[in-house]
Amino acid sequence: MRIAIVGAGIGGLATALSLEAAGFRDIEVFERSDELRGLGVGINLLPHAVRELTELGLDARVAELGTAPATLSYHNRFGQPIWSEPRGREAGYRWPQLSVHRGRLQLALAEAVRERLGDRVRLGHRLVAVDDHGGGTTATFRTDAGEVAEEADVLIGADGIHSALRALRYPEEGAPPWSGLTLWRGTAVVPAFLDGRTMIMAGDGEQKFVAYPLSAPGADGRQRVNFIAERHGAGAGDADWNSAVDPAPIVELFRDWRFGWLDVPATIGAAEEILEYPMVDRDPLPRWTFGRTTLLGDAAHAMYPNGSNGASQAILDARTLAHRLATEATVEDALQAYEEARRPATAALLELTRRTGPERVMLLARERAPEGFDDIDTVIPRAERERIAAEYKLAAGFHPDSLNEWSSLTVRSAG
Structure with missing residues (x-):
């Protein structure tokens, strides 16, 4: 079976590795960029995604790229704590949560693809047409040398938002x-x-700051952190993705956000580079699969970063699709089973991210106590905070009780 994957991002490369682990060998990855440059900043891999990477034999390699946060803590814009919960193994999972640089992860997955499958990533190929036929599909790519047609039994679109x-x-x-x-x-x-292992979110729906470590503290007490500064109404919705901007105006927006334990304007000002982009997502689709083609990752269900789920959901897609292709009687049955497993789940999660997911506690704190508080329990009772946190974990598929007992997606061989 010849399988073509469009896109060499995290989702596409995880799909290639998942297919190889399931016994497939005739796999090609087509990437529109001329080079894999490992761009981006930090991302979080949640325990359900780390489980799948572990079953692919990549856990040690990925763990070397970053660090494992032990706590997630929500604060208001004055730095007052609203809600805190353990993460990863500290929360009872059998697998950690990992904070890594997106670009380094992409390059590590690309290297694993080369090791296991050979040179299967074809750069400079932009998909421009698809012709479906009974036995598969013909994908046409535009390259520097002109248009080329590629035949595939299955075509997977993992080419992003x-x-x-x-x-x-x-x-x-x-x-x-x-x-x-x-x-x-x-x-x-x-x-x-804080303790050097905490991911923090501070602010509300109008303005927010997120920061988490990408490395352990050094001997000098300093560490590399990833941050996201967010403001409603600033910037432009049509801004180019990954465009570098002057940090000075952003520092000014957060000039009063000094918490004692974290100096937000100083953190923004210390950045080597700041990338600006609009917070966008995609509406849920009525179907992903047409004939022998289907969608995966952000191409299928791009969602807001609330809850740190983008890369993790793409990895779950990849593993589920490979498992179904290896275990269902026909390709058509496999693609249908994959979509039935993943499309409703990601649509529900997308809707929760639009309602701010677990960050809802920050909005409630702003709504009920805009000038701060003396006791958070009088503002948002603990039971309400617990319910918000648990609801999101269940929807995202990484509540510890369900994840620890989740059936493995590993298969021994494929036809």
Whole structure:
């Protein structure tokens, strides 16, 4: 069976590795960029995704790329704590949560693909057309040398929020809708905050700051952190993705956010580079699969970063699709089973991210105590905070009780 994957991001490369582990060998990955440059900043891999990477034999390699946060803590814009919970193994999972640099993870997955499958990533290939036929599909790519046609029994679109395959299937959809929020992301080496293993979110729906370590504190007490600064109404919804911007205006927006345990404007000012992009997502689709083609990752269900689920859900897609292709009687049955397993689940999760997911406690704190509080329990009772946190974990598929007993997606061989 010849399988073509469009996109060499985390989702596409995880799909290639998942297919190889399931026994498939005739796999090609087509990437529109001319080079895999390992761009981006930090991301979080939640325990359900780390479980799948562990079953692929990649856990040690990925763990070397970053660090494992032990706590997630929500604060208001004055730095007062609203809710805190353990993460990863400290929360009872059998697998950790990992904070890593997105680009380093992409390059590590690409190296694993080369080791296990050979040179299967074909750069400079932009998908421009798909022709479905009974036994498979013909994908046409535009390259520097002209257009080339590739035959495949299965074509998987893992080419991100601006997916070419999705656009071919839904040509009237248009650009992703802007939420009205702009994000500025960067990394900086700063004094370790709190215990050096805590991911923090501070602020509310109008303005927010997120920071988490990407390395353990050094001998000098400093560590590399990833941060996301967010503001409603700032920037522009049509801004280019990954465009570098001057940090000074962003520092000014957060000039009063000094918490004692974290100096937010100093952290922003210390960044080597700050990338700006609009906070956008995609509406849920009525179907992902057409004939022998399907969508995966952000191409299928791009969602807001609330809850740190983008890369993790793409990895779950990849593992589920490979498992179904290896265990169902026909390709058609496999693609249907994959979509039935993943599309409703990701649609429900997407809706929760639009309602801010677990970050809802920050909005409630702002709504009920805009000038701060003396006792958070009088503002948001503990039972309400616990319910919000548990609801999101269940929807995202990483509640410890369910994840620890989750059936393995590993298969021994494929036809």
